[in-house]
Amino acid sequence: MKKYTYDYLFNFTKTLFSKMGCSSDDSKTIADVLLKAELRNIPSHGMLRLKDYHLFWKEGMINPKPDVKIVHETPSTAVVDGDLGFGMVPGRKSMEIAIEKAKKIGTGWVATRNSSHFGIAGYYTMMALEHDMIGLCFTNANPTVAPTWSIDRMLGTNPMAFAVPAKNQPPFVADFATTPIARGKISIAEKKGEKLPFGFVQDKDGLPTDDPGTLRTGGAILPLGSDREHGSHKGYCMGAIVDILSGVVSGANFGPFVPPTVAYLPRNPKSVGLGTGHFFGAMRIDAFMPADEFKERMDEWIVNFRAARPAVGQEKVLIPGDVEREYEALLMKEGITLVPKVVEDMKEVAAELGVDFE
């Protein structure tokens, strides 16, 4: 299958967003976030999204020239209004504000409203690393998840991401949905005509099912833990906290009111805020101890966990971020493979915007 170089896809993506009216800087930011997802082998948040982003833009749901600004602040906090831009633009700006605040007083915390889908949450947390800071990022998302004991889709797959710098070891980078599975993987199973394992989704009555099409007929994704006995109420708590920090605190929509980014979810006629919401945090490690001492401690944490004995039949224990980092090095060198359907969609978008794509 054809392989694309990072540079080719980066320039293509950048040009595409410029054609939609985004500034050169903003187009670069958007391309950077989307290509980071491709490199880290999270294709669900990469080129796959171009068609949807273009569609939102055509429908006027996105402002390509947003005036992203702080609407409320204290020395350690800010609320940022994303002016309905592509989410990467308010996302990057918000994390920069959190980092600036942390430089001054130790930590910075930014809640962002009036934003939209911003790609991988991990991107923003990793911005903190070069400043010797711990980065945090949460976002709410499409309502597809039912709280424990409910049939209503009240929450998104609401990811949490954390990045922690180390010294000689690579950084710890965790970026995970608060559900057993990402929505994209359910769509893939459906397209392939495969059943899901039990514990991923429930049907319209809240009963167990293995049907990946259930989201189209009133079913829902389950919270992490899958059922009450195995702790799904804890996954529900995590998704709820992400939603409260991203949506309630910022003044964005929350819970079932978050604007959907997939066609089969109806848009809630009611709005309780502005757009989608995110939450960002940056903590200077030397706000707690000398930076070098912290990094040595983090090295020791990583070395110890990496040395944990594997279970029977397993090769090794992973440190969060290991797999993605290895892919990043490999794909930067060997190129990025795209599935035919995505290439087809990209060609369609490119043709509409008058951009070359081979």
Add this chain to the structure above:
Amino acid sequence: MKKYTYDYLFNFTKTLFSKMGCSSDDSKTIADVLLKAELRNIPSHGMLRLKDYHLFWKEGMINPKPDVKIVHETPSTAVVDGDLGFGMVPGRKSMEIAIEKAKKIGTGWVATRNSSHFGIAGYYTMMALEHDMIGLCFTNANPTVAPTWSIDRMLGTNPMAFAVPAKNQPPFVADFATTPIARGKISIAEKKGEKLPFGFVQDKDGLPTDDPGTLRTGGAILPLGSDREHGSHKGYCMGAIVDILSGVVSGANFGPFVPPTVAYLPRNPKSVGLGTGHFFGAMRIDAFMPADEFKERMDEWIVNFRAARPAVGQEKVLIPGDVEREYEALLMKEGITLVPKVVEDMKEVAAELGVDFE
């Protein structure tokens, strides 16, 4: 079965800790935290612990007169040394410091080392509510949990707790282990001679088991998600983040080096820091928007989630904190029931310390 009034148990507990040499204020704090657990129907963190606490004190592992102090700080952060006190004393002090910092600059973040078991994490988060703040609290704990694909017990059940104030609705209070089940429930099944459902623990080879005695023979508790397919690597990430914030950031022990609080776990001969670690956060809601506006938004969040339609066979959807709050009102009025084994242990401790207990 006999019921004890809150006041009787509070005064008994306070007297017990005074007899161990704690100051009157510290004894009151410890009793307050332990009784809050009893009232909220979390007996695993209440009177059940008195025997262990007394044992640690007898063995000289606890300093009853700790000099809890800040060892490093910035305007928004502090590292607190708990001087090896009973964990509730550095715990309460640390959260007070976080709240004071938040009053000044919006948020406050405190990492605490050289502490010990501190009771329910939710207690500290709820301290933030009366100040119109969001409270966060994490702690590391006994190494009993294996990372995904490992057989080594590298993490504790590492709880996360969050409290968020509302206006007319009661607050949102979530306090949950990052595992499918708490360690205490495994012990109860073992004592009753019952099997566990699969997905709670693994055996010494990392293979599935339903044997609650497996922790004594090299087995481990699984992270939330239970297996890789259902997202246990996400539960592992959560437990890891709690450990890094509580242990690495504070200068406490982390991972497999956290001092055990149960007899069947060997004490790790290596130490990488001081005692057990915690992490506390306080965020003023008016650091993001006018407090009243925030509380109205939070009311709307709660009302919407409470109205979510229940699944077939279920009565209603719960808001985190609902059940515990209902118990608190009920048990404060009707009294607290203790299981016979706990009463027996309490009598033993009371006799040793020369305190009356009926």
